[in-house]
Amino acid sequence: MPVFELSDVWNTAVFTCSLLSHVNGVDAWLPRRILANLIACIDHPSPREGAQTRGKMAMFLMTTLTLSCVLAATPEQTSEASSFRLQTTTEAPHLAASLSKLRVAPAVFQDDSGQSNASMDLSESDGGSANSSSDKAKLASGSGNVPAFGTEGSMRWTIHGGWGIDVHGSNQEVMGGVGMQYFIVDGFAFAPEVNLWGFFQTGSDAFGGSLDLLFEWHFIRESTWSLYGDFGIGLLGTTANVPYNGSEFNFTPQAGLGVTFDIGNNNRWYAGVRWHHISNASLYENNPGRDSVLLYTGINFPF
Structure with a gap:
C-alpha cells in the first residue's frame, strides 16, 4: 500500500472538487461533501486504522477523480x-x-x-x-416542339371530303380521301392526294380513284389562319366512262382557293373551292371533257 502525505491528499481533493464544480448538471453540494469528508478524516484519524484509512482515502480520491473526468467529457445534448x-x-x-x-x-x-x-x-x-x-x-x-404551320421542311397530313357539280348543273360528283403536305419553303407545299370518287351523271354512274399531284401556296399566313391557292393535275380511273360519252381514264387539271383555321393542338380545319376538269387529252376518239365546281373541307394534322 503506497504512503500518501496529507499535502498530496489535500491537493488532489481540491483539484477534484474544482473540476466537479465546472461540470454542468452537478449539484453544488457534491464538492462540498467530498471536502468535508476528507477534512474529517485528516483532522481525526483513527489510531487503530492508520494505513487503512489513508488507503481508503486514496481509493476514494481516485474514484472521484475518474468520475469527474467522465462527467466533464460527456457532450451536451x-x-x-x-x-x-x-x-x-x-x-x-x-x-x-x-x-x-x-x-x-x-x-x-x-x-x-x-x-x-x-x-x-x-x-x-x-x-x-x-x-x-x-x-x-x-x-x-420552340426547339423540341411541333414546327409552326407552314415552316420550311415541316410535314402534315390531311383527311378530307367534297362535293361538286358540273357547270351545266346535270352531273354531280363526291369524293373523299387523304393527303399530305411537305413545305418546300415557308408557306409553299407539295400536297399530293389519294381520293375515291363517285360520279352521278347522265347514263351510267361511275366510281373510281385518283392520284392528284397538287401544290399549295399560303400567300397570307398568320399564326391562327391562312389563305392559300392550290393547283395541279391528277390521274383518274373509273368503272365507267366519265362523262358518259368519254373514257374510263382521264386527266384532272384543277386549281382553286382555300382558307385554314387553327383549331388547337397545332391542328387546322380547312375549306376551299376548286375548278375541277376531267379530260382524256384526246387519247381516245371521244373527248367531251367535263368542268365542275368542287367544294371541299377537311382537317390538317402535323406529322
Missing part, C-alpha cells in the same frame, strides 16, 4: 438539438422554393401554341438549376 433545429430552419426556405417550382401539365390534347405539351420542372441543386435553365431556354425557343 442540448447543443446538438439546437444545432439540428437551426439546420432544419435554414433548409426550409430552399425546400419550399423547390416545391413551388413543381409544374404538372397533361401531355396529351393540350394546346401547345406558345407553351410546351407537357412540362415538369423540379430544381434540386445548384447544378440541377443550371440544367433546368438550359431546358427552359430550349422550350421557349
Whole structure:
C-alpha cells in the first residue's frame, strides 16, 4: 500500500472538487461533501486504522477523480438539438422554393401554341438549376416542339371530303380521301392526294380513284389562319366512262382557293373551292371533257 502525505491528499481533493464544480448538471453540494469528508478524516484519524484509512482515502480520491473526468467529457445534448433545429430552419426556405417550382401539365390534347405539351420542372441543386435553365431556354425557343404551320421542311397530313357539280348543273360528283403536305419553303407545299370518287351523271354512274399531284401556296399566313391557292393535275380511273360519252381514264387539271383555321393542338380545319376538269387529252376518239365546281373541307394534322 503506497504512503500518501496529507499535502498530496489535500491537493488532489481540491483539484477534484474544482473540476466537479465546472461540470454542468452537478449539484453544488457534491464538492462540498467530498471536502468535508476528507477534512474529517485528516483532522481525526483513527489510531487503530492508520494505513487503512489513508488507503481508503486514496481509493476514494481516485474514484472521484475518474468520475469527474467522465462527467466533464460527456457532450451536451442540448447543443446538438439546437444545432439540428437551426439546420432544419435554414433548409426550409430552399425546400419550399423547390416545391413551388413543381409544374404538372397533361401531355396529351393540350394546346401547345406558345407553351410546351407537357412540362415538369423540379430544381434540386445548384447544378440541377443550371440544367433546368438550359431546358427552359430550349422550350421557349420552340426547339423540341411541333414546327409552326407552314415552316420550311415541316410535314402534315390531311383527311378530307367534297362535293361538286358540273357547270351545266346535270352531273354531280363526291369524293373523299387523304393527303399530305411537305413545305418546300415557308408557306409553299407539295400536297399530293389519294381520293375515291363517285360520279352521278347522265347514263351510267361511275366510281373510281385518283392520284392528284397538287401544290399549295399560303400567300397570307398568320399564326391562327391562312389563305392559300392550290393547283395541279391528277390521274383518274373509273368503272365507267366519265362523262358518259368519254373514257374510263382521264386527266384532272384543277386549281382553286382555300382558307385554314387553327383549331388547337397545332391542328387546322380547312375549306376551299376548286375548278375541277376531267379530260382524256384526246387519247381516245371521244373527248367531251367535263368542268365542275368542287367544294371541299377537311382537317390538317402535323406529322
